Amino acid sequence: MVREKKIFPLAEGVTTADTFAVIGDKEKFQKHKHAWRVWRALKEFGCVVYPVAEELQRIDGSKVYPNIAQLKDKVTVIVPCLLPESLKSLVSDAASLGVSKIWFQEQTWTLEFQQECDSVGIEVIRGCVLRHKSHLPMRFLNPCYWHGLKDAKVPSKRFGR
Template sequence: MAREKKIYPLADGLSTQDTFAVLGDIEKFKKHKHAWKVWQALKEFRCTAYPVAEGLGRLDGSKVYSTLTELTDKVTVIVPCLLPEKLTSIVPNAVAAGCSKIWFQEQTWSKELQEECDKAGVEVIRGCVLRHRIYPSKISLRYLSPCYWHGLSDAKVPLKRYGR
C-alpha cells in the first residue's frame, strides 16, 4: 500500500506539490552556494526539483538541464538564483517552458523583471526558499542563519524522514 504524499504550504500559494526548476550557474551549484542549497532544500521538502545550469551535465547524481525550455511542461515554478543582470531572458523562457510562476530569491528580483512578468502574465513570488526549512535545534547554526531569523513566522516543512 503506497503512502499518500503530504503536501505542505510554502510562500504565497506555493506548496510542496509544485514542481520546481532551480536556475543557477556552475559556480552556484558546484561550490554549494545558494542554488545548490535551494535545490537541496526543495528535495528535502519532498518536491520535484530540477537543477538548471548551462555547461553542467550532472550534479550529485542528478541530470542538470542546460535551459529552462528542456523542462517544458515539467515545472510549475522557476526559482532563479542569479543576479537580475543574468536573468534577461527568464520571463520569455518561463513562458516557453509553460511555467506560470517565478519565485525570486533575495537579491534576484528587480522592478524591470516585475514589469516583464506582469506583462507576460507570470506570477511573481518573492522570498527565500530556505526560510521554510526547519533547522535542527541541536545545531546552533540556525541561530546564525539569516533565513532562519527572517522566516520565523513562515510556514515550515518538516525534515525528510524515511518511513514517514
C-alpha cells in the same frame, strides 16, 4: 501499502506539490552556494526539482539541464539564483514554457522583471526558499530561521518531524 505524499504550503500559494526548476551556474551548484542549497532544500521537502546550469552535466547524481527550455511541460515554478544581468530572457522563456510562477530569491528580483511578469500573467513570489526549511536542531544559529521566523516551515525528515 502506498503512503500518501504529504503536501506542505510554502510561499504565496506555492506548495511542495509544485514542480521546480532552480537556475544557477556551475559555480553556484558545485561550490554548494545558494542554487545548490535551494535545490537540496526543495528535494528535502519532497518536491520534484530540476537543477539548471549551462556548463554542468550532473550534480550529486542528478541530471543538470542546460536551460529551462529542456523542461517544457515539467515545471510550474522557476527559482532563479543568479543576478538579474544573467537572466535577460527569464520571463519570456518562462512564459513560452507555460510556467505560472517565478520565485525570486534575494537580489534576483527587479522592477523590470515584475513588470514583465505582470504583462504576461506570471505570478511573482519574492523571498528565500530557505526560509521555509526547518533548521533543527541549530535553528537559532541559522540566519534563514530568523528571516523566515513567521513563514510556513516544512518539517525535517532527518529529525523525525
